Amino acid sequence: MNQATLRDCRILVVEDEYMLADELRSELLDAGAIVLGPVGTIEDALELISAETAMDGAILDINLRGEMVFPAADLLTQRNVPFAFATGYEDSAIPDRFKQITRCEKPVDLNRITQALRQVA
């Protein structure tokens, strides 16, 4: 897998656990991406997606402080921004409308996320 595929891509990170958000951010930076966020709440995620005009992809944790990330996922779908879920949940916890979305189990493998974002982009 060639990590350079994310070079200069603007990637949003939504993850409420600081350690994980920070890890993803540094891995994305290493891969040459431009990181938007990270943000750890659904409010911040919605705000950032609404405000951002150029977004190439997003990585979404599903449970944000007990709230589900799905409204943000809907907004990304509307805006045709490819995204992947990073989660510890089983598929059954994800609504049917997102069944096509790649779900990366935690701990996430950045290569897999990169592939997922590239495929749909």
Add this chain to the structure above:
Amino acid sequence: MLTGVINWSEAHYRMEGYEVGEVVPTYETWIARVHPDDRASTEKALSTARDKHTDYEHGFRSLHPDGTIRFLYARGIFFYDADGQPVRMIGIMEDVTDARSAEERLRASEEQFRQFGEASSDVLWLRDAETLQWVYLTPAFETIYGLDREQATSGNDLRNWVELILPEDREHAIGEIRRVRKGERAAFEYRVRRPVDGQIRWLRNTDFPIFDADGTVRQIGGIGRDITDERATAKRMEVLVAELQHRTRNLIAVVRSMADKTLRSSGDLSDFRSRFRERLDALARVQGLLSRLKEGDRVTFDELIHTELAAHGVTEGHYGSTIVEGPADVRLRSMTVQTLAMALHELATNAVKYGALGQSSGQLTITWSLEPSGPGNKPWLHIDWRETGIVMQPPGSAPRGSGQGRELIEQALPYQLDAKTSYKLLPDGVHCTISVPVSATTLEGNEHESSDPA
């Protein structure tokens, strides 16, 4: 009857517990073997038949000298002379003991089953296969369906039953009854609305055909169980398992990132080993605190700080010069506990290695207070960690520790817990403040709060 001569058959002797020919048959030898409790009624039956010129027909017990009891059934007719005086009687007596005990056993077994039926919390019923009307329905029906049996069985009771079922479940339920009527077994679930309170309950029926000797379905038997609570529990378990999955995965991801970070700041493997272990131990302590919680319970800050200090050798009651002061029972939001504990762990570790817990001149003062209505109208906890009397390393020397504690306090706590923090290296030691919103149940005792930690 005029002569008093009585003839007994051989069988008669035996029925009454005599050897054949043992006694001379008389009224007295006969009545002597009638059970004392049955004598009066037996004699009365006899005299009534005689006086009223009716057939004599009577059952009684015969008590033998060895204690045996036989059930006898006697029938007889009197003959009268022209004046209407009885002159002769002939009769037969039958030993019905075996038939009678079989009947009693049947009655006893029916009674047992009836009691099972009455006691069952499941509703048991039988329907006639032809009319589909109930011929048996146990009291559990009233508890489960919220309708008394009298009402339920008045008129066409199949229709009454169907009308209790939610419209969208009716067709399926009726279809299953039809299948059983054709001789199949069926297990199916449906919902009913209880007339008594409008509550909806889930039922699981296990129905089966009862066949005649010639193989036609004569009755339909059914066992109906209220599975409402069962279903709710199953659903709760599903949610809990999903939560557990989520938390475990998150925890493993945190451990992985912790390992990476520790590795990056470690000089060599043994350095990594001791630091990584300490951090893992701290994480394990938090999981221990969290897992001991009962539902609705919260970890309190004093519990957390005492646990963390104890792990660094500062045990309650042996604080020496260390001051640990603040209100007890400040309840932390569960999602904040892990990150807060890791921050306290880093502070304590640094204090042991470079600060007030490692230098004899050092003084550690930890104080905290609760602000009932802080920013966002939430209760806030303000923590003040102050080390004094420390000989600090000269500026420009190698940094204290890995900086992971500082990062946790300055970055992670604000990001993850909306905390407000400060971390300063003063000339005589560290001064750190952490303000964090805490569980509203601290004040109200019952306000709902998500207990998700991540």
